[in-house]
Amino acid sequence: MTERIPREEALRLQLAMIAGNEPAGGLLEVRWRLPQGGMGQCFHRSGRAFALVETVVGLGRRTDTYIGCAPRRHRHGGADAIEQIWALWADCDGDASTVALDMFDPPPSLVIRSGSGENRHAYWQLREPIAVQHAKRALRRLAHTLGADMAAAEPARILRPVATRNFKSDPPAPVACVHLEPVVYRPADVVGHLPDPPNDRPRRTAPAAPVDADDPLQRIPPAEYVERLTGREVGRDGKVCCPLPGHDDRTPSFQTYPTPERGWVCFGCGKGGTIIDLGAELYGLEPRGAGYREIRRRLASDLLADAA
Numbered sequence: 001m002t003e004r005i006p007r008e009e010a011l012r013l014q015l016a017m018i019a020g021n022e023p024a025g026g027l028l029e030v031r032w033r034l035p036q037g038g039m040g041q042c043f044h045r046s047g048r049a050f051a052l053v054e055t056v057v058g059l060g061r062r063t064d065t066y067i068g069c070a071p072r073r074h075r076h077g078g079a080d081a082i083e084q085i086w087a088l089w090a091d092c093d094g095d096a097s098t099v100a101l102d103m104f105d106p107p108p109s110l111v112i113r114s115g116s117g118e119n120r121h122a123y124w125q126l127r128e129p130i131a132v133q134h135a136k137r138a139l140r141r142l143a144h145t146l147g148a149d150m151a152a153a154e155p156a157r158i159l160r161p162v163a164t165r166n167f168k169s170d171p172p173a174p175v176a177c178v179h180l181e182p183v184v185y186r187p188a189d190v191v192g193h194l195p196d197p198p199n200d201r202p203r204r205t206a207p208a209a210p211v212d213a214d215d216p217l218q219r220i221p222p223a224e225y226v227e228r229l230t231g232r233e234v235g236r237d238g239k240v241c242c243p244l245p246g247h248d249d250r251t252p253s254f255q256t257y258p259t260p261e262r263g264w265v266c267f268g269c270g271k272g273g274t275i276i277d278l279g280a281e282l283y284g285l286e287p288r289g290a291g292y293r294e295i296r297r298r299l300a301s302d303l304l305a306d307a308a
Contacts, residue, residue: 008163019086059164088126092148097147139153144195229278
């Protein structure tokens with residue numbers, strides 16, 4: 001189906017696809033970025049997915065909004081709140097991944113333009129669910145084959161819904177459905193023939209620029225700025241549960257290093273870098289141009305005000 005798809009109808013179908021035939025008691029999670037920082041969160045019954053449309057559309061008009069890609073059984077967003085998934089998904093960032101998606105067989109049931117260039121979120125609706133203990137392997141096979149974001153290949157992932165806007169761009173870009181086919185697959189039809197990815201750890205993201213020793217912000221030790229910016233206590237080993245939006249980390253996979261030059265890295269979501277990179281993630285800003293200047297202004301206000 002390639003003709004223009006009404007956005008609210010596409011959103012209804014996306015929510016129904018995620019909800020699947022979840023038994024009574026299932027919940028759909030919605031999160032949104034708060035003006036003062038951090039994320040808001042609410043849950044709706046999965047059996048009443050259509051009732052979520054007005055909520056999602058309303059939030060999506062004014063802030064970045066996300067939905068859980070799998071129904072929850074408890075009112076929190078971690079993987080232990082999930083028993084099964086009713087769709088497979090892939091977060092295709094970059095030209096190579098979107099080209100691989102266009103060539104992939106079987107084609108997805110739903111493709112969404114996420115509002116960041118030509119990046120796509122793809123979903124394959126399933127006839128029967130995959131138990132959570134097998135879901136991550138299936139999602140990683142799919143992401144590996146497509147060259148998609150491996151951090152999105154986990155059951156508790158949240159992604160942008162149709163009919164919202166991506167506020168990382170100015171003006172905010174619409175999140176739109178670009179492909180919809182009423183096709184339902186068996187899990188084996190989608191990932192049964194795909195190879196498992198290598199079991200290497202995520203690589204550390206390199207800092208965008210060398211650390212400037214004369215910059216007071218970039219002299220702050222990583223453990224100190226992580227604690228002060230997130231309110232989470234860093235352990236003696238430099239580890240803490242990942243505080244980044246969208247990553248529900250139940251074990252400490254976020255590592256801070258002793259020096260500003262080495263910065264930080266999360267071995268769960270694969271992100272890392274300098275104090276500027278952390279500010280970009282927490283404030284929802286791009287670390288370049290006006291976004292870079294705003295990140296520095298906020299960091300100085302949060303970290304250096306006491307020293308003034």
